[in-house]
Amino acid sequence: MAIVSTKAIVFSALKYGDSSLIIKCFTESEGMKSYMVRGILKSKKGKLKPAYFQPLTQLLLTANHNNRGNLNSIKEVQVVNPYETIYTSVVKQTIILFLSEVLTGIIKEEEENKSLYHFIETALIWLDTHNSISNFHLLFLLNLSRFLGFYPDASNREALAFNLVEGSFTNSAHEKLVITGGELMSFKKLLGINFDAIHTISFSKKERQVILRLIVKYFELHLDGFKKPKSLDVLETVFN
Structure with a gap:
């Protein structure tokens, strides 16, 4: 498992169970990656917010990439190139x-x-x-x-x-x-x-x-x- 920092564009976010999301991102450094973000829909205090994973949001991710075809995990995220008009039009x-x-x-x-x-x-x-x-x-x-x-x-x-x-x-x-x-x-x-x-x-x-x-x-x-x-x-x- 490697910790990777890369830019990424969110392609989709699917609800998993009651409170988790499976996120598909196109990353700059490694192409398509899927991530499991547990508890994100329930937790008010977590660092990761559902709003970060709207379609085609541009992010800077720090993530664990396990390279075994399994779901990866996200450690930190920040929005880069935040949109001014896309979510209001x-x-x-x-x-x-x-x-x-x-x-x-x-x-x-x-x-x-x-x-x-x-x-x-x-x-x-x-x-x-x-x-x-x-x-x-x-x-x-x-x-x-x-x-x-x-x-x-x-x-x-x-x-x-x-x-x-x-x-x-x-x-x-x-x-x-x-x-x-x-x-x-x-x-x-x-x-x-x-x-x-x-x-x-x-x-x-x-x-x-x-x-x-x-x-x-x-x-x-x-x-x-x-x-x-x-x-x-x-x-x-x-x-x-």
Whole structure:
């Protein structure tokens, strides 16, 4: 067993028994880790508070990592990059719940992936500090695919269609699982940009809904076991 100090992003917190939580975190130093925090829901005096473990909160943890696939334990915790607006905005909270569900379903490895960690960390700070965020989750997912190894190949982007299975542009527009026309135009707007350019893109509610479902489909095709997030419908309702 080793005592480790690392930055961590909370992906989920599940109630265990009457008073405990099982926390899943993506840590900067060792990838995904699960922790048992006993008695946290009953104790008023403990150093650890349930509020620290809200979805996608950014923490600095000191923890015992046992590296045997068992649940680890947290000794100390402090919030880093505390959010100013995420917990007061219904729209931002809904985005956070959606993204935490997606990330929990995708990232499983117990190994360091600093570039992915920093992408998620800086994206969340961006979300907290900006107001023009209605397309944030679309760009987050698309740019996340870069770290997962299936970012769209944009080398032939003048072609008539995009093949979701191949992840590339094509002139064979009659195949299954290709996007064309207005959907293709919307999809292309998101390619190759970062969050600071997101305000230059405007989608109608309908377009945003269609693009989100296309990106989710793209993830389903490229990630074994990825399921359509339950919170997708809630997200669409909030944006309507």
